[in-house]
Amino acid sequence: MACPLSHYSDVFNARAWAHKTAEYFLLPREPFIEIFAIDPKYIRTPAESFAYGPNLLNRKFKIAFSTVRKDPKTGVLVPDNCVECLTNDMAVAPVLVNGKVEAFQVYVGGSQGERNGKPTMATLAQPLTVIPEKQLLAVLDGVVKVHQEYGDRQNRFWARLKYVIQKQGVDWFRARVSDKVGFKLPLPDPDHDYGNRHLHHGWQGQPSNGLLAYGVFIENGRVSDAGPNGRLKSMVRDIMNKYPVEFMTTPNQDILFTNIPKASMKDFEAELKSYGYGLRNGKPYSNLRLYSGACVGRDTCRLTYTDSEKFEPILIDELEKLGWGDVKESIGVTGCERQCFRPATKAIGLVGSGVDRYQFKLFGDESGRFQGKPLISDDGEKMYLRSVPHEDVPAVIDTLLRFYQGNRKDGEGLGAFHRRVGADELIKHLQQNPATASLMEKTFTTDCVME
Numbered sequence: 434m435a436c437p438l439s440h441y442s443d444v445f446n447a448r449a450w451a452h453k454t455a456e457y458f459l460l461p462r463e464p465f466i467e468i469f470a471i472d473p474k475y476i477r478t479p480a481e482s483f484a485y486g487p488n489l490l491n492r493k494f495k496i497a498f499s500t501v502r503k504d505p506k507t508g509v510l511v512p513d514n515c516v517e518c519l520t521n522d523m524a525v526a527p528v529l530v531n532g533k534v535e536a537f538q539v540y541v542g543g544s545q546g547e548r549n550g551k552p553t554m555a556t557l558a559q560p561l562t563v564i565p566e567k568q569l570l571a572v573l574d575g576v577v578k579v580h581q582e583y584g585d586r587q588n589r590f591w592a593r594l595k596y597v598i599q600k601q602g603v604d605w606f607r608a609r610v611s612d613k614v615g616f617k618l619p620l621p622d623p624d625h626d627y628g629n630r631h632l633h634h635g636w637q638g639q640p641s642n643g644l645l646a647y648g649v650f651i652e653n654g655r656v657s658d659a660g661p662n663g664r665l666k667s668m669v670r671d672i673m674n675k676y677p678v679e680f681m682t683t684p685n686q687d688i689l690f691t692n693i694p695k696a697s698m699k700d701f702e703a704e705l706k707s708y709g710y711g712l713r714n715g716k717p718y719s720n721l722r723l724y725s726g727a728c729v730g731r732d733t734c735r736l737t738y739t740d741s742e743k744f745e746p747i748l749i750d751e752l753e754k755l756g757w758g759d760v761k762e763s764i765g766v767t768g769c770e771r772q773c774f775r776p777a778t779k780a781i782g783l784v785g786s787g788v789d790r791y792q793f794k795l796f797g798d799e800s801g802r803f804q805g806k807p808l809i810s811d812d813g814e815k816m817y818l819r820s821v822p823h824e825d826v827p828a829v830i831d832t833l834l835r836f837y838q839g840n841r842k843d844g845e846g847l848g849a850f851h852r853r854v855g856a857d858e859l860i861k862h863l864q865q866n867p868a869t870a871s872l873m874e875k876t877f878t879t880d881c882v883m884e
């Protein structure tokens with residue numbers, strides 16, 4: 434995955450690198466050619482490709498590229514991590530040398546999926562190395578080969594790269610990849626800045642061709658004419674027919690219309706408005722709504738316990754009524770612990786844990802730089818807010834936000850506040866608050882929590 438907007442960058446086209454990587458790791462095509470009797474002349478053959486051998490990979494393997502873009506107002510180069518790269522098995526972040534992307538920092542071992550009742554974990558990738566562009570493909574190849582060799586093939590729940598890194602450590606892994614590529618991988622820069630989670634809403638420049646892109650917020654990725662967000666399905670169809678634009682989806686389930694001439698800006702905005710875009714039940718989208726989101730949940734995903742997609746907008750409605758719409762914080766909701774929307778890299782993560790029940794994950798934040806975790810006492814003995822009925826979720830968030838509002842330092846975000854005060858202080862506050870005290874009486878064991 435890569436930032437779609439980087440396709441039009443004059444600094445770094447992460448999307449092109451993601452395509453190149455996808456081509457390189459294409460699965461062997463021979464079995465498909467044979468089974469479906471495909472004429473090989475219709476098969477694309479990449480110039481270089483990964484040598485899978487007889488065993489393919491241990492399980493899925495996700496790779497993401499962050500990017501760098503130029504701020505149109507200041508001309509300053511800004512790292513952009515709309516993909517939340519560290520949540521992937523492997524992440525690649527560009528490194529600037531004299532204002533140009535000439536090297537990459539590679540991270541390994543991220544993944545958000547867990548499994549209830551099994552010792553599994555959600556974690557962010559760790560820095561592995563920093564290398565020049567000409568060595569990047571060889572290092573990607575080496576990382577996948579080492580995982581292919583050492584990753585678990587007996588236990589499906591431990592088959593992802595994060596468990597190899599957890600067990601052996603990143604230094605051991607760097608040495609194995611060095612063996613594969615035939616040179617010693619340099620140490621990474623522990624302070625490398627891969628950027629924040631930019632959402633690309635509204636007008637965006639396309640420096641490579643001087644045209645514009647417009648990012649449209651799509652609540653939970655659902656393009657529909659039904660519901661309180663306007664006639665989005667008609668809007669998308671009609672815009673695609675009427676304007677010579679292209680259509681892209683973003684890593685945050687939104688839409689980018691691209692290649693819009695500057696002269697069409699006013700018309701284009703009026704067109705969006707004519708379908709009711711920008712309002713929900715007649716009110717402009719709040720900050721909290723724009724930053725938050727959910728996975729598809731019930732109706733679409735058979736693995737879910739809850740209706741995450743439909744619950745999240747109603748939860749934001751409730752929080753807006755309580756006065757929290759303006760906060761620039763994010764809430765991520767998923768229907769189960771596989772955590773496809775990456776809830777635990779939001780300021781408040783809600784992970785479906787039973788029928789219409791959610792587990793709270795805290796200590797992450799809007800920047801996508803911190804891994805959210807369950808609320809566990811500092812002695813590691815008790816877990817709280819593991820299974821909160823959906824109707825009680827607004828009261829818990831309201832209590833957390835009030836605690837934050839009354840005690841934060843200047844400029845401190847919600848996640849940073851949670852990390853500073855720590856679990857025991859949060860637990861004490863929630864226990865003492867009448868709105869949440871009864872929810873805090875129920876505690877859970879921490880047997881299956883991996884650190």
Ligand code: SF4
Nearest residue numbers: 728734737768769773
């Ligand atoms: S997180 Fe959501 S979309 Fe992903 S498997 Fe669970 S319910 Fe399905």
